Amino acid sequence: xxxxxxxxxxxxxxxxxxxxxxxxxxxxxxxxxxxxxxxxxxxxxxxxxxxxxxxxxxxxxxxxxxxxxxxxxxxxxxxxxxxxxxxxxxxxxxxxxxxxxxxxxxxxxxxxxxxxxxxxxxxxxxxxxxxxxxxxxxxxxxxxxxxxxxxxxxxxxxxxxxxxxxxxxxxxxxxxxxxxxxxxxxxxxxxxxxxxxxxxxxxxxxxxxxxxxxxxxxxxxxxxxxxxxxxxxxxxxxxxxxxxxxxxxxxxxxxxxxxxxxxxxxxxxxxxxxxxxxxxxxxxxxxxxxxxxxxxxxxxxxxxxxxxxxxxxxxxxxxxxxxxxxxxxxxxxxxxxxxxxxxxxxxxxxxxxxxxxxxxxxxxxxxxxxxxxxxxxxxxxxxxxxxxxxxxxxxxxxxxxxxxxxxxxxxxxxxxxxxxxxxxxxxxxxxxxxxxxxxxxxxxxxxxxxxxxxxxxxxxxxxxxxxxxxxxxxxxxxxxxxxxxxxxxxxxxxxxxxxxxxxxxxxxxxxxxxxxxxxxxxx
Amino acid sequence: xxxxxxxxxxxxxxxxxxxxxxxxxxxxxxxxxxxxxxxxxxxxxxxxxxxxxxxxxxxxxxxxxxxxxxxxxxxxxxxxxxxxxxxxxxxxxxxxxxxxxxxxxxxxxxxxxxxxxxxxxxxxxxxxxxxxxxxxxxxxxxxxxxxxxxxxxxxxxxxxxxxxxxxxxxxxxxxxxxxxxxxxxxxxxxxxxxxxxxxxxxxxx
Numbered sequence: 001x002x003x004x005x006x007x008x009x010x011x012x013x014x015x016x017x018x019x020x021x022x023x024x025x026x027x028x029x030x031x032x033x034x035x036x037x038x039x040x041x042x043x044x045x046x047x048x049x050x051x052x053x054x055x056x057x058x059x060x061x062x063x064x065x066x067x068x069x070x071x072x073x074x075x076x077x078x079x080x081x082x083x084x085x086x087x088x089x090x091x092x093x094x095x096x097x098x099x100x101x102x103x104x105x106x107x108x109x110x111x112x113x114x115x116x117x118x119x120x121x122x123x124x125x126x127x128x129x130x131x132x133x134x135x136x137x138x139x140x141x142x143x144x145x146x147x148x149x150x151x152x153x154x155x156x157x158x159x160x161x162x163x164x165x166x167x168x169x170x171x172x173x174x175x176x177x178x179x180x181x182x183x184x185x186x187x188x189x190x191x192x193x194x195x196x197x198x199x200x201x202x203x204x205x206x207x208x209x210x211x212x213x214x215x216x217x218x219x220x221x222x223x224x225x226x227x228x229x230x231x232x233x234x235x236x237x238x239x240x241x242x243x244x245x246x247x248x249x250x251x252x253x254x255x256x257x258x259x260x261x262x263x264x265x266x267x268x269x270x271x272x273x274x275x276x277x278x279x280x281x282x283x284x285x286x287x288x289x290x291x292x293x294x295x296x297x298x299x300x301x302x303x304x305x306x307x308x309x310x311x312x313x314x315x316x317x318x319x320x321x322x323x324x325x326x327x328x329x330x331x332x333x334x335x336x337x338x339x340x341x342x343x344x345x346x347x348x349x350x351x352x353x354x355x356x357x358x359x360x361x362x363x364x365x366x367x368x369x370x371x372x373x374x375x376x377x378x379x380x381x382x383x384x385x386x387x388x389x390x391x392x393x394x395x396x397x398x399x400x401x402x403x404x405x406x407x408x409x410x411x412x413x414x415x416x417x418x419x420x421x422x423x424x425x426x427x428x429x430x431x432x433x434x435x436x437x438x439x440x441x442x443x444x445x446x447x448x449x450x451x452x453x454x455x456x457x458x459x460x461x462x463x464x465x466x467x468x469x470x471x472x473x474x475x476x477x478x479x480x481x482x483x484x485x486x487x488x489x490x491x492x493x494x495x496x497x498x499x500x501x502x503x504x505x506x507x508x509x510x511x512x513x514x515x516x517x518x519x520x521x522x523x
Numbered sequence: 524x525x526x527x528x529x530x531x532x533x534x535x536x537x538x539x540x541x542x543x544x545x546x547x548x549x550x551x552x553x554x555x556x557x558x559x560x561x562x563x564x565x566x567x568x569x570x571x572x573x574x575x576x577x578x579x580x581x582x583x584x585x586x587x588x589x590x591x592x593x594x595x596x597x598x599x600x601x602x603x604x605x606x607x608x609x610x611x612x613x614x615x616x617x618x619x620x621x622x623x624x625x626x627x628x629x630x631x632x633x634x635x636x637x638x639x640x641x642x643x644x645x646x647x648x649x650x651x652x653x654x655x656x657x658x659x660x661x662x663x664x665x666x667x668x669x670x671x672x673x674x675x676x677x678x679x680x681x682x683x684x685x686x687x688x689x690x691x692x693x694x695x696x697x698x699x700x701x702x703x704x705x706x707x708x709x710x711x712x713x714x715x716x717x718x719x720x721x722x723x724x725x726x727x728x
């Protein structure tokens with residue numbers, strides 16, 4: 001195999017590459033290749049400190065004591081090491097500047113890094129506190145080989161974040177982590193080469209959770225992994241427990257080592273720059289159309305839908321304009337989204353010519369479809385065949401119309417008319433969500449129109465006047481109610497015919513003298 | 524040639540095709556007033572069509588005229604929609620007359636502002652609306668034609684209430700309603716599929 005000493009100095013690849021034939025079972029077994037990216041100085045580097053002339057370090061609190069976690073290069077040169085007590089560090093380095101570790105920020109940073117790493121591999125796993133694992137075997141062909149891929153990853157990471165990197169590539173996740181953690185940049189492509197590559201390492205680096213085992217091993221004269229492998233397996237298991245054996249098996253790839261894969265958060269954010277500034281809605285719509293098609297594809301791939309779309313229109317010398325399009329049901333149909341977007345856009349006044357259109361979906365939800373009727377046809381009166389409440393529940397046609405109306409006219413525009421249990425006429429109706437129906441006295445005749453605020457009527461010769469003298473047909477009906485709300489009414493209601501011979505509903509306010517009001521029409 | 528013809532048909536409300544008559548003469552929704560049913564070509568309100576009601580002012584009894592149809596449609600679980608009504612439809616009154624209140628939907632005028640015709644068109648195009656009523660302030664002949672076409676594609680009956688009488692209209696049925704001492708006077712100005720344009724009086728209840 002030709003030497004590939006580009007990004008990493010040491011290459012161990014003992015088995016010569018076999019000619020690519022289908023019957024190469026040894027090759028097939030090595031299907032995975034894990035890259036570990038370790039950021040040894042992340043706790044310090046994440047603080048983004050400017051002053052680098054003084055020695056600095058990050059502290060952690062362990063059992064009430066402050067210990068050095070990550071010293072900077074300058075401090076390390078003067079003897080400050082990780083795990084040292086703060087006082088000891090001050091003794092070595094009196095001008096040491098200390099900072100508390102920001103674990104939460106580190107976690108967020110790792111998540112961001114994992115999102116970023118998704119471009120190189122679909123299997124990304126976060127290893128807390130400061131490493132990432134990527135399965136890269138599947139990406140080799142796409143990126144043109146291992147060295148090209150590693151170079152690309154390193155470049156991409158360093159242009160975005162200035163972190164000290166330690167990388168290692170081996171067939172098992174644990175071995176990669178181990179090498180990366182001790183800062184040994186190594187590429188081992190075959191699992192047969194793994195044993196000899198690991199052999200020289202000290203057992204302290206083994207990443208065992210149990211420190212006692214390491215101490216015990218040291219006592220019996222085991223200092224490197226090579227020593228460990230020389231010991232009989234069953235004896236080792238009896239003396240140190242199965243956990244150690246499992247750990248070693250995972251290290252060499254004899255046992256599967258399952259990783260928690262990082263999942264990309266579901267958000268959609270895409271923008272398109274217009275070829276030239278556009279002052280009309282149509283160009284904006286055409287630009288958005290392209291993104292919407294991508295959005296539909298994206299949503300279909302995730303089997304998801306959206307209920308709200310945020311749109312931002314950028315201008316050359318104006319702050320961007322925002323608008324949001326709401327959907328009553330989860331949708332992913334580009335055509336549908338576009339039609340509603342168009343409605344909203346038509347109502348928007350563009351402050352300035354648009355240079356860029358950006359579409360964002362902040363919440364992507366699992367898509368639930370509702371089935372259409374198999375034999376639905378426009379000409380057939382399907383409506384009458386269905387029971388009334390079944391139709392109410394699944395009425396996609398009405399829902400989509402409602403959606404369009406609400407988008408253009410506002411969320412509170414389409415209102416359900418209701419009866420409220422109240423004797424006062426102006427309080428006996430309401431708009432809003434369906435309430436339990438009032439128990440109205442059916443005997444009384446009520447008009448079909450009401451004036452929410454009654455109109456004062458003039459009085460001529462003692463008779464109320466509306467386009468002529470009012471002629472009483474029915475009444476009076478006394479309505480006296482509402483005193484407990486401080487809005488008490490005391491009225492005598494009449495049905496009368498006005499000068500134009502249409503029937504009206506009027507009342508006389510008994511609390512005032514000779515005051516007549518028009519309440520409604522029997523229109 | 525065909526396009527030009529379509530355009531003329533589209534733009535000129537005075538023109539309509541003879542074939543539409545057969546559609547109009549299909550059985551309509553009974554108005555609930557026998558006298559009125561007798562003089563209407565479809566023996567009731569035409570289905571999937573636009574009806575224009577011209578009256579001098581609101582509240583003279585024009586809603587009373589629709590009431591039996593409103594009750595019937597609401598009881599069939601189909602929606603009644605008031606678009607920009609001049610006053611608030613009085614819920615207890617409607618309930619007393621027998622309307623199913625769950626079906627009554629109002630889009631107030633302050634919400635609609637200038638989009639009344641647009642709203643009406645959208646609603647008429649749906650399959651699930653029963654009766655849509657609108658009180659537009661200004662209306663172009665072209666818009667009336669659009670609404671009539673929308674009503675034909677949808678599954679609903681549209682009512683346009685107007686105070687001014689346009690010279691011509693694409694609506695399938697046009698009525699003039701005036702109130703008098705004897706009752707409501709109804710005059711048919713236009714009815715697709717019928718030439719018996721008559722005047723009747725409905726006695727006041």
